[in-house]
Amino acid sequence: xxxxxxxxxxxxxxxxxxxxxxxxxxxxxxxxxxxxxxxxxxxxxxxxxxxxxxxxxxxxxxxxxxxxxxxxxxxxxxxxxxxxxxxxxxxxxxxxxxxxxxxxxxxxxxxxxxxxxxxx
Numbered sequence: 001x002x003x004x005x006x007x008x009x010x011x012x013x014x015x016x017x018x019x020x021x022x023x024x025x026x027x028x029x030x031x032x033x034x035x036x037x038x039x040x041x042x043x044x045x046x047x048x049x050x051x052x053x054x055x056x057x058x059x060x061x062x063x064x065x066x067x068x069x070x071x072x073x074x075x076x077x078x079x080x081x082x083x084x085x086x087x088x089x090x091x092x093x094x095x096x097x098x099x100x101x102x103x104x105x106x107x108x109x110x111x112x113x114x115x116x117x118x119x120x
Contacts, residue, residue: 001073002063002119003099005110008042010100012089013053015039020047029091029098040091040100057089058106060113065095073097080116081109 008027015021015037021028022045029040039046043055062073074097078088081101086109089100101109114120 003113004061004063005120006059006061006098008044008059009055009103010040010057010059011043011046011053011055012038012040012057012100013046013050015047015050020049029093040089056103057100058103060099060101060110062096062098074099077113077118080112084108084112086112 006027018030018032018037021030021039025041025045027041028045031038039050046053046055074090074092077099078090081088086101086105091098091100110120
């Protein structure tokens with residue numbers, strides 16, 4: 001399986017409204033529940049008026065379109081990293097999955113995944 005590095009610094013945040021978001025940007029992962037509006041985006045595109053935010057993430061994308069019948073993809077990736085005490089933040093879209101890792105752990109995460117047979 002191929003993983004693609006996305007060459008941005010990423011931010012995970014909570015925002016009060018989607019009104020300040022520019023949906024013409026290439027990456028905005030937005031989720032809304034009865035409790036919050038969460039946003040994952042490149043740091044350079046994060047709105048200034050967030051409720052909470054955590055900067056300092058890097059991201060990988062699983063290349064290609066994943067069929068819904070496939071199972072265990074995120075579980076395998078996350079277990080490889082969890083065994084080495086590397087936390088993740090995962091985002092799934094209709095086509096594929098994204099894996100975010102704190103910047104200070106990113107190089108080690110890439111090496112671990114490559115050692116496990118993933119192509120980068």
